[in-house]
Amino acid sequence: MKTKSILWILIVGLVGWIGCNDDGKELTPSGVEEYELVIPQGNHEYDARIMDWFDRTGVYVLYKFNPVDVYFNLSSWQGMYPDTVRTVNYYEMKEGDFVKDSVVHLAGVEYKLGATKNSSSSWQEVSLNEKTLLVVNYKTQYEGNFSVENADEAYISKQLDLLEQIFLNFYSDTLLASVLPLKIILGRELKSVAGNQQTLLSKSYLLSFNNFIFSHGDETVETMTDASKKTIKNDLNKWFLQTYDKMKDRFSYDDFYDVSDYYWAGGSASSRPVDSMSYRLGFVKRPYASAQLSMIEDDDSKNYFNMIFDYSYTTLTATPPNGNYNANDLTGILHPLKDRNGLIRRKYNILIDAFKEQGIDIQTIGNYLGK
Secondary structure (H helix, E strand, C coil), X not given: CEEEEEECCXXXXXXXXXXXXXXXXXXXXXXXXXXXXXXXXXXXXXXHHHHHHHHHHCCEEECCCCHHHHHECCCCECECEEEEEEEXXXXXXXXXXXXXXXXXXXXXXXXXXXXXXXXXXXXXXXXXXXXXXXXXXXXXXXXXXEEEEECCHHHHHHHHHHHHHHCHHHCCHHHHHHHCCCEEEEEEEEEEECCCCCCEEECCEEEECCEEEECCCCCHHHHCCHHHHHHHHHHHHHXXXXXXXXXXXXXXXXXXXXXCCCCCCCCCHHHCCCHHHHHHHCCCCCCCCCCCHHHHHHHXXXXXXXXXXXXXXXXXXXXXXXXXXXXXXXXXXXXXXXXXXXXXXXXXXXXXXXXXXXXXXXXXXHHCCCC
């Protein structure tokens, strides 16, 4: 059995100890529970896999968890919950205002008496007391950041298979041990809140404090199409390599950016290369309509990542029917018929080699479920 104790120390209490202790006695926390991570959490076949994973990386894989395991981040509670916001307005009816067929006509605006549903998350209640019109608007919105349910244990083995196939198997144990958070949470029905706080978004994965949360611990792991797996694979690995704080700064793209001439940077976006010139200048898609160098470079590297993750090496090097520009099909993009000046191959090799220096073969990621 593997355990790890984490001592939750209340900041207020700590301040109190510092400010009030003047008797020279050694301070010891009291009334503070120790939080223990304990594995294995069962005796299934997959528990042996989880223990092996812990022995190799030091990362806990949990499929049984309490809210504190996933929502507490030392400074706030991230668990999502619905809340109803109420807005109240009073209006006084004046000369010319009137009521007809349960509709109040006030200053040219119609208010239907009673309750009216505006959308799935908002409604209005209107009442009239003599000459005073009361309009109450209700809106359901979500507070917090996300929600996740415990995985169904009947699907965890296949959930682990999926996580390994589309993510973990592409990286060495040494690398993952150094960059992954303390816990991998296996859950289901993972949802986050959109910016308007009213829309829920289904998620396949999410990083929260010291947790990497992975969903699909349910029947979706069995019904998922290869196209859906590929989408999750691409999104997850691009996030891991390009956005995740512990990974993104490991790689330099300077040599990559030195190959193509971003001659229109600082000038007019309209002077960027046209479609027919893009391949010759080393762009797999026509450059972004911007004159800001950082945005142009970022778009260029992202287009290469999309190309590598979307297509197998066999497809990238296949003989294309012609050398014409086609933003929707990059088949044969590394073939001389399209890459006439060899700049696309050169930039491709720079990216491949840069990641191989870190022990990562990004083309292998593309080959799995690639076109």
